[in-house]
Amino acid sequence: MSTPTPAGAGSEQVKVAVVYYSSTGTVAALAKEISEAAEKAGAEIRLRRAPELAPQSGIDSNPAWAENQRATAGIPEATPDDVDWADAVLFGTPTRFGNVSSQLKQVLDQLGGLWGEGRLADKVYSGFASSATLHGGQESTLLALYNTIHHFGGLIVAPGYTDPAKFADGNPYGTSHVDAQGDKPVDETARTAARIQAERVVRIARAVKAGLSV
Numbered sequence: 343m344s345t346p347t348p349a350g351a352g353s354e355q356v357k358v359a360v361v362y363y364s365s366t367g368t369v370a371a372l373a374k375e376i377s378e379a380a381e382k383a384g385a386e387i388r389l390r391r392a393p394e395l396a397p398q399s400g401i402d403s404n405p406a407w408a409e410n411q412r413a414t415a416g417i418p419e420a421t422p423d424d425v426d427w428a429d430a431v432l433f434g435t436p437t438r439f440g441n442v443s444s445q446l447k448q449v450l451d452q453l454g455g456l457w458g459e460g461r462l463a464d465k466v467y468s469g470f471a472s473s474a475t476l477h478g479g480q481e482s483t484l485l486a487l488y489n490t491i492h493h494f495g496g497l498i499v500a501p502g503y504t505d506p507a508k509f510a511d512g513n514p515y516g517t518s519h520v521d522a523q524g525d526k527p528v529d530e531t532a533r534t535a536a537r538i539q540a541e542r543v544v545r546i547a548r549a550v551k552a553g554l555s556v
């Protein structure tokens with residue numbers, strides 16, 4: 343299934359912020375795939391990571407966590423300005439007991455000022471997640487994330503089953519991946535879902551921006 347682009351909406355340059363938290367690199371890999379796909383779809387991109395809240399001793403005790411910290415050190419930390427700047431924001435988080443990670447939540451909780459000024463409304467938002475286990479809480483994590491978007495007055499653009507490939511990954515709420523405690527790196531199924539979601543967000547954000555500008 344594909345949805346046509348509304349007339350006149352094709353030329354809008356949209357700004358997309360991909361804001362994520364990742365301890366051991368799974369969500370970081372999804373964020374990279376999503377930002378590359380959004381850029382390919384014509385968007386201007388800001389890829390941003392949530393500032394770490396865990397103690398360095400905890401990070402150093404887990405080789406995958408320490409390696410991801412090293413590998414992503416060059417990605418700027420997210421600030422409220424990144425959300426303010428964007429026409430569309432994709433938030434990514436690992437599942438934490440079926441919920442959003444505290445690190446990404448801290449980014450959201452710093453948006454009160456923008457929320458108070460009404461600057462978070464009318465933007466497009468979407469989410470992506472990962473878990474260690476199948477049925478380990480990806481959907482509840484994304485739905486918990488989307489609670490916040492309702493308070494923003496944001497426009498949630500979930501992937502749904504808008505592409506035949508969505509029946510392979512099976513998560514209409516957002517891209518997700520089961521990493522089996524780090525044994526299963528992000529695979530082609532999740533990467534395809536990431537690209538579908540990114541392209542859809544760019545397309546809908548472009549249409550919303552065009553529609554709001556008239």
Ligand SMILES: Cc1cc2nc3c(=O)[nH]c(=O)nc-3n(C[C@H](O)[C@H](O)[C@H](O)COP(=O)(O)O)c2cc1C
Binds near residue numbers: 474476519
């Ligand atoms: C405190 C904590 C809670 C977690 N809760 C869950 C959970 O409820 N279900 C699950 O499947 N995985 C859970 N996980 C595992 C991570 O969500 C999972 O490994 C995720 O893919 C890691 O993403 P990352 O590599 O981007 O950090 C938890 C991990 C931690 C540290």
